[in-house]
Amino acid sequence: xxxxxxxxxxxxxxxxxxxxxxxxxxxxxxxxxxxxxxxxxxxxxxxxxxxxxxxxxxxxxxxxxxxxxxxxxxxxxxxxxxxxxxxxxxxxxxxxxxxxxxxxxxxxxxxxxxxxxxxxxxxxxxxxxxxxxxxxxxxxxxxxxxxxxxxxxxxxxxxxxxxxxxxxxxxxxxxxxxxxxxxxxxxxxxxxxxxxxxxxxxxxxxxxxxxxxxxxxxxxxxxxxxxxxxxxxxxxxxx
Amino acid sequence: xxxxxxxxxxxxxxxxxxxxxxxxxxxxxxxxxxxxxxxxxxxxxxxxxxxxxxxxxxxxxxxxxxxxxxxxxxxxxxxxxxxxxxxxxxxxxxxxxxxxxxxxxxxxxxxxxxxxxxxxxxxxxxxxxxxxxxxxxxxxxxxxxxxxxxxxxxxxxxxxxxxxxxxxxx
Numbered sequence: 142x143x144x145x146x147x148x149x150x151x152x153x154x155x156x157x158x159x160x161x162x163x164x165x166x167x168x169x170x171x172x173x174x175x176x177x178x179x180x181x182x183x184x185x186x187x188x189x190x191x192x193x194x195x196x197x198x199x200x201x202x203x204x205x206x207x208x209x210x211x212x213x214x215x216x217x218x219x220x221x222x223x224x225x226x227x228x229x230x231x232x233x234x235x236x237x238x239x240x241x242x243x244x245x246x247x248x249x250x251x252x253x254x255x256x257x258x259x260x261x262x263x264x265x266x267x268x269x270x271x272x273x274x275x276x277x278x279x280x281x282x283x284x285x286x287x288x289x290x291x292x293x294x295x296x297x298x299x300x301x302x303x304x305x306x307x308x309x310x311x312x313x314x315x316x317x318x319x320x321x322x323x324x325x326x327x328x329x330x331x332x333x334x335x336x337x338x339x340x341x342x343x344x345x346x347x348x349x350x351x352x353x354x355x356x357x358x359x360x361x362x363x364x365x366x367x368x369x370x371x372x373x374x375x376x377x378x379x380x
Numbered sequence: 381x382x383x384x385x386x387x388x389x390x391x392x393x394x395x396x397x398x399x400x401x402x403x404x405x406x407x408x409x410x411x412x413x414x415x416x417x418x419x420x421x422x423x424x425x426x427x428x429x430x431x432x433x434x435x436x437x438x439x440x441x442x443x444x445x446x447x448x449x450x451x452x453x454x455x456x457x458x459x460x461x462x463x464x465x466x467x468x469x470x471x472x473x474x475x476x477x478x479x480x481x482x483x484x485x486x487x488x489x490x491x492x493x494x495x496x497x498x499x500x501x502x503x504x505x506x507x508x509x510x511x512x513x514x515x516x517x518x519x520x521x522x523x524x525x526x527x528x529x530x531x532x533x534x535x536x537x538x539x540x541x542x543x544x545x546x547x548x549x550x
Contacts, residue, residue: 156538157516157531160510161448191542193437194491196444196511198472199403206416208401209393212422216389219427289394297394379387
């Protein structure tokens with residue numbers, strides 16, 4: 142064991158390391174010790190969880206409209222062929238894309254279970270997958286998907302849940318929690334071929350409303366769900 | 381890029397943009413810079429997605445850590461002045477309106493209560509280190525105390541936070 146950075150010395154620095162406030166030679170030395178010492182590594186992992194949880198305290202703030210488009214535009218410009226974090230900087234390879242899809246999928250599943258969202262988000266993916274499978278087994282379905290419902294300016298106003306039945310009927314549940322106006326909203330599905338299917342109405346009161354519909358056929362054919370309300374207000378979700 | 385990938389990435393951005401931009405704004409304090417930082421954070425997340433290990437934590441904390449690092453990089457390059465410690469502490473200690481279910485809010489409030497329970501000097505030390513990336517020596521200079529004192533405040537502050545969160549977890 143390193144005489145200068147033994148466990149005792151390293152433990153003094155672990156809180157600063159967990160907070161990301163150690164630099165230069167000290168950082169290199171303490172990391173070297175942590176790399177060799179399982180007990181200090183475990184201690185660092187615990188402290189890092191605390192340090193990470195502090196970042197949750199930053200107040201949320203919405204960026205200017207069109208933020209998502211600007212991000213997607215930058216992602217689209219990332220040159221192909223470069224590597225991810227395990228190698229050099231650059232664009233994601235196929236594995237990276239799969240990983241991002243996994244991240245996105247975990248988000249969608251978490252959003253579909255509002256009461257347990259924190260638990261789901263903080264659980265390891267393995268457990269998440271196991272419970273999702275269990276849910277689908279009980280429900281006799283193939284998958285449960287959630288998509289965000291937004292206004293035309295991109296403000297989130299609710300969620301649409303899509304359940305693909307296996308040997309049971311498929312359904313779609315609209316949950317609105319922050320509609321810009323109350324009233325009756327016509328709900329229209331649009332297939333990927335552009336064909337619209339009016340499926341009913343959703344009554345919104347105090348900005349909220351919920352309605353469910355049975356859907357025939359594969360949900361994979363749905364391209365978007367659009368709700369048109371009073372004053373030609375419209376809300377949309379991409380399936 | 382396979383069919384559907386952009387939509388998955390877009391859903392990811394939509395889901396977390398308020399969190400990411402909010403943290404960026406908290407660190408850099410300037411909306412235009414925060415926008416650049418938030419974009420950069422999502423770009424890094426896209427590039428470094430292979431580095432995400434679910435065993436080490438939730439997606440949101442991984443993404444916020446990326447955001448924090450991008451914000452600190454921007455702050456150092458631009459030499460922007462961060463908020464004063466009291467202002468930062470007040471921002472972090474105030475309950476904000478958040479989207480998400482009640483459990484999510486409750487989870488955040490547990491951390492907030494734990495931070496509030498710290499002595500002021502320990503709270504300042506840990507938030508300056510975590511949100512601004514200041515070293516013990518830099519905190520010592522700002523707070524006009526010896527470096528050893530700043531280190532002690534960081535160590536005791538984080539240890540106390542850990543205890544409080546463990547108690548809250550039951």
